[in-house]
Amino acid sequence: MQADDVAALVPAAGSGSRLGRGPKAFVELAGRSLLAWAVDALQPFVGEVIVAVPADAVAAARRLVPDARVVSGAATRQATVALLAAASERPWVVIHDAARPFLDVDTVRAVLAALPRARALSVAMPVADSLVDARDGSTVDRGPLRAVQTPQAFERRLLLDAHAAARAAGVAATDDAALVRRLGVPVTLVAGGAHLMKVTTAGDLQLAEAYAHVLRAAQPAGAAP
Secondary structure (H helix, E strand, C coil): CCHHHEEEEEECCCCCCCCCCCCHHHCEECCEEHHHHHHHHHHHHCCEEEEEECHHHHHHHHHHCCCCEEEECCCCHHHHHHHHHHHCCCCEEEECCCCCCCCCHHHHHHHHHHCCCCCEEEEEEECCCCEECCCCCCEECCCCCEEEEEEEEEEHHHHHHHHHHHHHHCCCCCCHHHHHHCCCCCCEEEECCHHHCCCCCHHHHHHHHHHHHHHHHHCCCCCCC
């Protein structure tokens, strides 16, 4: 897979209401915005990075990530991803949430190495906690379960078809792989990990700050975290 064949899409148009610090893309972690963390992790491996932010934040985002293309997002994440996919002409896309700042080189390489043998794939991690069904208290077998993370990667035409089919049927999903599965296309799973945590609440941000401190301490002097 050649880098020029791949576009990285970063949906970051949410309001960040649960975090309470304004649009999540601009929240700082260890001195860098969450948006910059995501773009910096992806940029070396792809032909272009396209990010979507709230319409009134486009100019500010362009200053934060001058090497990425910045567009206005839509009202929902699902609609924003469809918009981002339509904005590229490259045959493959990698989607990564800006709210997951600790994307590492090994994960990016594993995702790209799985293309184009797989038309669709998602990073996911095994569920470590015991699970119960809140309706009746019964135990849920966690063995076959996986927690969905990002990046996810797709043949761009397939992704556009999946979004179009979902819009026509009035279907909403929490991740793009679920929309692709609706078309009967299998989604290959790539091993993720707890480091790909999602920053959603103030508590998540505190944990992320602690982890960023650990990463910074492990870096050679002068290196970016």
